[in-house]
Amino acid sequence: MDDGEARARVDAALVEQAVRRGDTRIFEILVRRHQGPVRAQLRRLLCNDPAMADDLAQETFVLAWRKLQQFRGDSRFATWLHRIAHTCFLQYQRGRGGKTQAAAQSDSAEGEALDFGVGSGADPQELGLDLDVALRRLSANQRAALLYCVQLGMSHEEAAQVLDMPLGSVKTHVARGKARLRELLHDWAEDNDNRDFR
Amino acid sequence: MTQLSDEQLDDLLRRSFNAAVPDDGFSSQVMRALPARSHGPEWLLPVAVLLGVLLAWLALSPSPLWQQAAREWLSANLHASSMLVCALMLGSGLLSCVWAMEEAS
Numbered sequence: 001m002d003d004g005e006a007r008a009r010v011d012a013a014l015v016e017q018a019v020r021r022g023d024t025r026i027f028e029i030l031v032r033r034h035q036g037p038v039r040a041q042l043r044r045l046l047c048n049d050p051a052m053a054d055d056l057a058q059e060t061f062v063l064a065w066r067k068l069q070q071f072r073g074d075s076r077f078a079t080w081l082h083r084i085a086h087t088c089f090l091q092y093q094r095g096r097g098g099k100t101q102a103a104a105q106s107d108s109a110e111g112e113a114l115d116f117g118v119g120s121g122a123d124p125q126e127l128g129l130d131l132d133v134a135l136r137r138l139s140a141n142q143r144a145a146l147l148y149c150v151q152l153g154m155s156h157e158e159a160a161q162v163l164d165m166p167l168g169s170v171k172t173h174v175a176r177g178k179a180r181l182r183e184l185l186h187d188w189a190e191d192n193d194n195r196d197f198r
Numbered sequence: 199m200t201q202l203s204d205e206q207l208d209d210l211l212r213r214s215f216n217a218a219v220p221d222d223g224f225s226s227q228v229m230r231a232l233p234a235r236s237h238g239p240e241w242l243l244p245v246a247v248l249l250g251v252l253l254a255w256l257a258l259s260p261s262p263l264w265q266q267a268a269r270e271w272l273s274a275n276l277h278a279s280s281m282l283v284c285a286l287m288l289g290s291g292l293l294s295c296v297w298a299m300e301e302a303s
Contacts, residue, residue, distance in 0.1 A: 024229060024232055027229075027232070028225060028229050031225045031228050031229065032221065032225045035219070035221060035224050035225055035228075036217055036218050036219045036220075036221075037217045039219040039224065040215065040216060040217040040218075040219050043219070044215065054224060057224070057228075058224075058227065058228050058231055061228045061232075062228070062231055062232060062233070065232050065233070066233070131210060131211070131214045132214065146211060147215075150208050150211045150212065151211050151212055151214075151215035151217075152215075152217065153212075178204070178207055181202075181207060181211075182201050182202050182207060185202060185207075185210075186201065
């Protein structure tokens, strides 16, 4: 049994206990176990707006508590939670007329010349900024697909559940997102050809 | 010209993503925001159902349609129209009951 599977089993047992006893202390364990990835997910979706991300994360956990009885264990608890968080994010986005800070920054990034070549490889922080700029130039679906499939380490099937999207579309968004990123980071890769990534 | 390999790109993306956000009191804040679960006493649901049935009977008993249906039923000669009216009443009652229970949960 791998680590992820073991965590999923512990989560399922905790959910069962929390539902049966209606015990908030057991739910608190679940909150503590999952607050990091959920908040990180929302920070990424909102393009690093930590205050709003935390508000949405709180809303996510409150909703999860209300709907805990509906968790059937068909998917991992983490996947179920990320789906609620993604729905909260979409509702927030709709409330703002589909415009988030991420989208606004994406628009402004369109006008920016990506200066990957100038000294970018030397400083890891600077490299992170380059990647952030490149990510903002992807479509929202491509960004989300890469977030779930690569950064949060979900399977394509799990990402499809979270995004409420057909499996084929998720795979397409991942492939196109990576291709676009490669294109955008091409100059950087050229300058850092001999760099060890591992 | 060298393109980033799939592994390199994945690694770059993972390294740029910090999933280990420190708690900093977030969990406690969530716990304070949780709504209390309103679990009524066990006897509440059956008593409410019985009360609902009694009230429905009291409300329907003066109705001539209902009285006629009851008479036909007692004489084992229930007509299709009376049966239809009874089925409609029973159906709407059941629907209301299901809706109320769903709202309560």
